[in-house]
Amino acid sequence: MALSFSFDKELNQVLFKGNSCVKEVILNRTKKLNSLNHEMIFQMMRNLKQYEKDSTVKLVIMKGNGKAFSAGGDLVSAVMSSIAGHWSYPASFYRKQLILDHLIATYRKPLVALINGIVMGGGAGLSMNARFRVVTEKAVFAMPEVSIGLVPDVGASHFLSKLPGYFGEYLGLTGEKLDGAEMFACGLATHFVPSKNLNFLENSLRGVTSSNISTITTLINKFGEIRHNK
Numbered sequence: 001m002a003l004s005f006s007f008d009k010e011l012n013q014v015l016f017k018g019n020s021c022v023k024e025v026i027l028n029r030t031k032k033l034n035s036l037n038h039e040m041i042f043q044m045m046r047n048l049k050q051y052e053k054d055s056t057v058k059l060v061i062m063k064g065n066g067k068a069f070s071a072g073g074d075l076v077s078a079v080m081s082s083i084a085g086h087w088s089y090p091a092s093f094y095r096k097q098l099i100l101d102h103l104i105a106t107y108r109k110p111l112v113a114l115i116n117g118i119v120m121g122g123g124a125g126l127s128m129n130a131r132f133r134v135v136t137e138k139a140v141f142a143m144p145e146v147s148i149g150l151v152p153d154v155g156a157s158h159f160l161s162k163l164p165g166y167f168g169e170y171l172g173l174t175g176e177k178l179d180g181a182e183m184f185a186c187g188l189a190t191h192f193v194p195s196k197n198l199n200f201l202e203n204s205l206r207g208v209t210s211s212n213i214s215t216i217t218t219l220i221n222k223f224g225e226i227r228h229n230k
Contacts, residue, residue: 014043015065021058022206023051030066035074036122038093045100052108058211060107061202062130063114064123072121072144073097094153097122101155105129110216112205115139115180116195125154128188131213134220136195139180141188146175163187190220197223 015026025044027034051057064070073093104111104126113127115135120142127133143152143160152160152172160168163186170176184192193201201223208216 010039013037013040016043016047018061019206020056021209023047023057023060024206025060025062027062027064027068027070030068032074033068033071033118034064034066034123035071036097036126037074037077038089038096041093041096041100045096045103048100048103048107057109059205059208059216060109060111061114061205062111062126063202064117066117068118068123069113069115069127069139070120070123071118072123097125098154101125101129105155105158107131110211110213112216112220114198114202115183115189116198120144121152122154124156124159128159129155132191132216132220133183133189134191134193134201134224135180135183135189136193136198137180138195139183139189140177141179141183142175142177143172144175146173159188191224193220193223194225197225 010029013027013029015024015028017024017026025047027040029035029037029040048060051060107130110132111130112132112134113130115127115133116138118140119127120140121144124141124143143156145152156172160172162168163171167186171178178186178188180189180192183189201220204219204223205216208219
């Protein structure tokens with residue numbers, strides 16, 4: 001029998017919206033900064049697989065409500081279940097989280113991650129593996145697990161290795177925070193869009209009827225901005 005915990009029973013932790021062509025996946029566990037648990041991972045994996053198979057779906061948008069895209073995996077829940085002797089819960093969670101990250105990294109349809117706040121750890125695994133990674137000035141990136149001696153996972157060895165020089169190694173070893181402009185400058189983000197333009201971008205993305213990468217890129221660029229670090 002599958003284990004069930006109270007933090008998995010919270011209602012509407014992930015919202016699924018959209019029209020026939022564009023689907024939206026919205027992390028909605030705002031009081032926990034959209035930290036991920038088993039149920040959220042399960043729901044996202046189920047729906048993303050359905051969208052990938054549906055020929056009418058052309059684009060998927062992923063974002064987080066509140067102050068965060070996602071602050072990462074819910075480590076408190078994992079520790080609580082382990083202390084209670086339920087080791088299978090955290091083991092299952094981390095396994096399925098990595099499967100979800102791989103699904104996003106290999107997704108056969110364009111996926112746009114809109115990052116307008118905190119994106120750390122497991123949240124980075126969801127968003128940094130997406131085809132389009134749009135950040136605002138409110139974005140804050142880090143891999144904080146290194147501060148407790150853990151190696152960054154969730155695909156970090158893949159997306160950090162793409163950064164110029166040894167910058168990826170630096171982030172992976174130090175857990176240093178980056179803001180949105182820095183994420184864009186180093187290549188973690190594909191686009192920088194001021195937060196004041198984000199709603200306009202979302203409304204335009206909802207009108208997409210094609211999976212053409214160039215078309216989507218051009219659309220995002222209309223709302224984007226080039227940022228130069230001091």
